[in-house]
Amino acid sequence: MAKTRGRPLAAAEPSQEARRRILDAAQSLFAELGYDATPTKRIAEDAGVPQGLLFYYFRTKEGLLEALVAERNFLSELERELKGTKHQDPAQGLWDLAQRFRAVVGRREAIARILMRESLGHPSVAERFTEMRETAIAIIAAFLEAHAMTRSQATVIARAFLYTLLMAAIVDNATTSDDFLLQLIAALLGNETKCDTNHL
Amino acid sequence: MAKTRGRPLAAAEPSQEARRRILDAAQSLFAELGYDATPTKRIAEDAGVPQGLLFYYFRTKEGLLEALVAERNFLSELERELKGTKHQDPAQGLWDLAQRFRAVVGRREAIARILMRESLGHPSVAERFTEMRETAIAIIAAFLEAHAMTRSQATVIARAFLYTLLMAAIVDNATTSDDFLLQLIAALLGNETKCDTNHL
Amino acid sequence: MAKTRGRPLAAAEPSQEARRRILDAAQSLFAELGYDATPTKRIAEDAGVPQGLLFYYFRTKEGLLEALVAERNFLSELERELKGTKHQDPAQGLWDLAQRFRAVVGRREAIARILMRESLGHPSVAERFTEMRETAIAIIAAFLEAHAMTRSQATVIARAFLYTLLMAAIVDNATTSDDFLLQLIAALLGNETKCDTNHL
Amino acid sequence: MAKTRGRPLAAAEPSQEARRRILDAAQSLFAELGYDATPTKRIAEDAGVPQGLLFYYFRTKEGLLEALVAERNFLSELERELKGTKHQDPAQGLWDLAQRFRAVVGRREAIARILMRESLGHPSVAERFTEMRETAIAIIAAFLEAHAMTRSQATVIARAFLYTLLMAAIVDNATTSDDFLLQLIAALLGNETKCDTNHL
DNA sequence: CATGAATGAGATTTCATTCAT
DNA sequence: AATGAATGAAATCTCATTCAT
Numbered sequence: 001m002a003k004t005r006g007r008p009l010a011a012a013e014p015s016q017e018a019r020r021r022i023l024d025a026a027q028s029l030f031a032e033l034g035y036d037a038t039p040t041k042r043i044a045e046d047a048g049v050p051q052g053l054l055f056y057y058f059r060t061k062e063g064l065l066e067a068l069v070a071e072r073n074f075l076s077e078l079e080r081e082l083k084g085t086k087h088q089d090p091a092q093g094l095w096d097l098a099q100r101f102r103a104v105v106g107r108r109e110a111i112a113r114i115l116m117r118e119s120l121g122h123p124s125v126a127e128r129f130t131e132m133r134e135t136a137i138a139i140i141a142a143f144l145e146a147h148a149m150t151r152s153q154a155t156v157i158a159r160a161f162l163y164t165l166l167m168a169a170i171v172d173n174a175t176t177s178d179d180f181l182l183q184l185i186a187a188l189l190g191n192e193t194k195c196d197t198n199h200l
Numbered sequence: 201m202a203k204t205r206g207r208p209l210a211a212a213e214p215s216q217e218a219r220r221r222i223l224d225a226a227q228s229l230f231a232e233l234g235y236d237a238t239p240t241k242r243i244a245e246d247a248g249v250p251q252g253l254l255f256y257y258f259r260t261k262e263g264l265l266e267a268l269v270a271e272r273n274f275l276s277e278l279e280r281e282l283k284g285t286k287h288q289d290p291a292q293g294l295w296d297l298a299q300r301f302r303a304v305v306g307r308r309e310a311i312a313r314i315l316m317r318e319s320l321g322h323p324s325v326a327e328r329f330t331e332m333r334e335t336a337i338a339i340i341a342a343f344l345e346a347h348a349m350t351r352s353q354a355t356v357i358a359r360a361f362l363y364t365l366l367m368a369a370i371v372d373n374a375t376t377s378d379d380f381l382l383q384l385i386a387a388l389l390g391n392e393t394k395c396d397t398n399h400l
Numbered sequence: 401m402a403k404t405r406g407r408p409l410a411a412a413e414p415s416q417e418a419r420r421r422i423l424d425a426a427q428s429l430f431a432e433l434g435y436d437a438t439p440t441k442r443i444a445e446d447a448g449v450p451q452g453l454l455f456y457y458f459r460t461k462e463g464l465l466e467a468l469v470a471e472r473n474f475l476s477e478l479e480r481e482l483k484g485t486k487h488q489d490p491a492q493g494l495w496d497l498a499q500r501f502r503a504v505v506g507r508r509e510a511i512a513r514i515l516m517r518e519s520l521g522h523p524s525v526a527e528r529f530t531e532m533r534e535t536a537i538a539i540i541a542a543f544l545e546a547h548a549m550t551r552s553q554a555t556v557i558a559r560a561f562l563y564t565l566l567m568a569a570i571v572d573n574a575t576t577s578d579d580f581l582l583q584l585i586a587a588l589l590g591n592e593t594k595c596d597t598n599h600l
Numbered sequence: 601m602a603k604t605r606g607r608p609l610a611a612a613e614p615s616q617e618a619r620r621r622i623l624d625a626a627q628s629l630f631a632e633l634g635y636d637a638t639p640t641k642r643i644a645e646d647a648g649v650p651q652g653l654l655f656y657y658f659r660t661k662e663g664l665l666e667a668l669v670a671e672r673n674f675l676s677e678l679e680r681e682l683k684g685t686k687h688q689d690p691a692q693g694l695w696d697l698a699q700r701f702r703a704v705v706g707r708r709e710a711i712a713r714i715l716m717r718e719s720l721g722h723p724s725v726a727e728r729f730t731e732m733r734e735t736a737i738a739i740i741a742a743f744l745e746a747h748a749m750t751r752s753q754a755t756v757i758a759r760a761f762l763y764t765l766l767m768a769a770i771v772d773n774a775t776t777s778d779d780f781l782l783q784l785i786a787a788l789l790g791n792e793t794k795c796d797t798n799h800l
Numbered sequence: 801c802a803t804g805a806a807t808g809a810g811a812t813t814t815c816a817t818t819c820a821t
Numbered sequence: 822a823a824t825g826a827a828t829g830a831a832a833t834c835t836c837a838t839t840c841a842t
Contacts, residue, residue: 039812041812117321119371160360160384163364253803434636436637440832452806452834453805456806460834651824656824661817
């Protein structure tokens with residue numbers, strides 16, 4: 001029953017390289033086809049690694065998904081980016097925050113889709129997604145609160161803002177137009193507060 | 201007391217009964233476990249029908265999903281409900297629309313989750329979901345437009361409103377609180393327009 | 401992802417035939433190679449049935465083993481056989497019981513080996529094996545007790561007798577010689593009680 | 601106080617320590633789970649040694665099993681122990697031999713189970729098991745032969761005695777009671793030969 | 801029309817073994 | 822000598838689908 005198996009003659013990549021390629025492949029396949037519809041075999045093929053390596057590194061397919069959203073969620077990147085906003089004016093601030101949010105989500109679209117798509121059905125993913133959402137909301141709300149608004153109002157507006165951006169980005173599958181964004185900001189901040197769009 | 205002419209309501213043909221039970225079972229299983237993670241065998245068991253019947257009626261599992269979202273999407277119900285709003289005041293109108301929307305989604309939660317969850321990965325579902333969203337947005341926008349607003353503004357507000365309600369209902373998994381709703385409406389309509397909540 | 405699968409054009413065997421063939425194949429393979437060393441694929445091949453049928457009928461490999469020892473253990477056959485002994489003389493009685501035991505075990509050798517071999521490691525098999533042993537011991541003891549012996553003595557002798565026969569049959573892998581058997585009986589019943597072997 | 605010349609007992613070469621630990625772990629895992637159901641990785645973990653060391657020392661898993669039963673079978677220990685019997689009286693002698701046998705098997709239970717369990721399926725193990733059994737039988741028979749018995753009778757009794765003890769110890773999973781043992785001896789030596797149990 | 805036994809490709813996971821270091 | 826990351830064949834089990842009845 002024992003067959004000859006084992007390490008191949010050629011030296012393999014320096015270990016972390018292979019792991020990274022698996023995560024890359026899983027990321028784009030999970031985003032495109034969904035977790036359930038992606039065979040681990042396909043991930044291995046796309047990554048150019050042997051089948052067994054997935055399980056050597058991640059134990060299970062579920063473990064791979066968890067590692068993916070744990071290591072590649074853009075929480076800290078988003079936090080850093082959103083905290084970079086400097087504008088004093090609420091409307092300009094929201095505009096800037098939206099740009100930064102879109103930039104991050106654009107760069108990390110695959111993970112964003114995975115967070116959205118697999119959060120139903122995978123509690124660990126749901127947790128990450130919630131964490132990401134609530135962090136963003138907290139930062140946006142903190143900005144708004146600093147600019148003539150109660151905390152409660154600020155949080156509601158921040159939440160509506162983020163939810164709208166997320167739906168537009170992921171479910172609508174459409175890049176939010178600048179126009180839509182400007183009007184959204186105007187609406188959320190009260191019609192009188194006209195947004196100065198000359199900076200575009 | 202008068203005899204009911206024609207086909208009596210109580211005696212739907214048995215085949216339609218089985219078909220309905222399959223759709224019922226599929227609905228709750230797809231909503232809970234997701235399409236991919238639901239075996240057709242399990243659907244048949246839960247429905248109390250033989251395995252083969254699923255394929256007799258729907259040809260494929262995918263066909264069952266399509267029939268489900270085609271026949272059970274709540275588009276017309278939502279349309280009817282939303283068009284029932286009478287309020288003149290924008291804030292009260294939005295409040296009323298939100299209540300009606302929540303009522304429909306609450307009653308049809310399973311389908312709502314399926315539309316959200318499976319729209320990625322199943323173009324036919326995506327189509328239904330989009331249709332549902334855009335219809336609701338159009339109705340809400342039409343209402344707002346009738347009450348001192350440009351079409352463009354109205355559409356943006358309607359979209360933000362619906363997206364926020366949807367995210368709150370399906371992704372947050374939390375029933376939107378009345379408080380949140382009131383503040384959301386206040387924010388979207390401009391802070392000055394206080395919403396009279398005495399009607400509660 | 402959906403491929404065309406399903407029932408083949410040719411009519412399959414009348415169902416119980418296939419199930420029986422699976423049990424037959426499992427029986428001889430488990431006896432020969434051991435449970436762990438027998439691939440289910442090999443069982444299906446030897447039985448001439450498709451792979452999936454094993455799991456359709458028995459759910460798991462373990463389930464197949466359990467069905468095997470449940471349906472094919474020779475408890476009732478052994479009981480019937482052993483109870484058929486008529487001899488008055490203890491020595492002749494034991495001789496007859498041994499012949500009958502050997503006949504049953506010979507006919508059902510594969511199951512006997514499986515019971516012995518897999519009883520360590522599979523509690524459900526252990527249970528069947530114990531049941532079989534204790535039943536045989538009880539019958540033999542009852543016979544001895546009826547012929548000038550206390551119950552306690554009878555049970556001890558019966559147990560030693562059966563254990564010796566079992567070890568000889570299964571572990572020694574040697575057919576117990578008549579000679580050995582005669583001397584064993586003589587020893588167990590006390591040397592004075594010479595066994596009349598003229599009936600051979 | 602005198603310095604111990606030569607290799608001090610406490611300083612076995614480190615490699616022998618690792619080798620011993622692998623055998624220890626394999627012994628208890630094979631006994632508990634069975635050879636096939638024990639992963640080599642688990643053995644290495646339990647032994648606290650790197651995976652590769654198993655194959656460095658034993659070439660294959662099968663080689664490990666063979667080394668185990670070759671180096672750790674209790675043949676010589678059993679031989680020494682059984683030959684230590686001094687009693688003149690057959691019954692007391694058998695009693696003593698049984699005690700000694702039980703002592704050895706008790707101390708080396710894991711190996712005993714492995715010999716029993718894996719002798720089907722591994723000829724090399726079967727050989728060791730047979731050797732062990734036949735050696736014990738030969739010693740017991742020699743003792744009996746020295747005390748008023750033909751060689752042939754002695755061998756049969758010795759075999760029945762050992763088989764019964766083995767079955768009781770390993771398959772029944774029950775410690776043989778003193779009572780059972782006394783009655784067994786009485787039965788095997790003929791009812792008249794009462795066993796003097798006052799030595800207990 | 802309706803059924804459910806049967807299929808077999810394919811999914812995930814395990815594991816003895818190798819070999820560059 | 823010793824290590825442990827890497828391999829990939831093979832194992833068990835699932836499941837959408839078919840079709841004889």
